[in-house]
Amino acid sequence: MFARFTPEARRTTVRAGLLSLDHGRTALDEDMFLLALAESWPVADLAVTPEAVGAEIRNREAAKGRAGDRALLAAIGIDLDEIRRRLPARRDDPLAWRLTRSRLRPLNVTLSGPAGDLPLTARARKVVEVAVSTGDHFGVTGQDLLKGLLADGSNASVSILRRLGVDLRGLAASIGFLHRSA
Incomplete structure (x- = not known):
């Protein structure tokens, strides 16, 4: 898929996958896509910072x-920071990762790389599928991932953006995802 x-x-x-792991999660959800976009994509014009998204x-x-998976693992003596220190150096290298759909279960999509395998939740899978369907001949962009987040008005990312005061209709229109009627 990549x-x-x-x-x-x-x-x-x-x-987004690495942030999920850093939060001690066992699956990639759509809120981590929003956090990753806030870190990397120029969402500054929206007044959405990674700190604000992380706090939400x-x-x-x-x-x-x-308490999150991190706290649960700590309760049984597993230190995620120590595990991460022992992971291969290429952990952050995007070329070392792949995004695959299961042949036997096509609704199962997994992000796999040096840090392990992370299944995508249904909402995260929808983000990726919408992004792929809206991408053009130049490929899927960060803006397409944002369109994927906005496609489901009931997901956690949309709720976070609302709480942060983002005009969702205006945002969707600004990225060409919502065409205003004449």
Whole structure:
């Protein structure tokens, strides 16, 4: 699937996976795509910072009463930071990662690389599928990933953007994802 991704979109997707791992998660969800986009894509004009998105993600997890996978693993003596120090040096290299769909279960998409395998949640898979379908002959871009996030108005990323005061309709129109009627 990565064959159609621009280097920028590939880096963003891998970064989203690494952020998931850094948060102690066992799957890649759409909120990590938003955090990765906030770090790498010029979302500054939206006043969306990685710090603000990260704080919203932590607030959502705390509101649900989840300590997160990192805290659960720490409770049984597993130090994720130590595990990461022992991982191969190419952990951040986008070319060392691949995004694959299962042949037997086509709804299963996995991001695999030096840090391990991360299945995509249904909402994260939708982000990727919308991005691939909206990408042009130049390939899938970070802007296409943003379109994928905006495609499902009920996902966590859209909720985070709303709480941060982003005009979602204006954002969608600005990236050509929403055509205003005449």
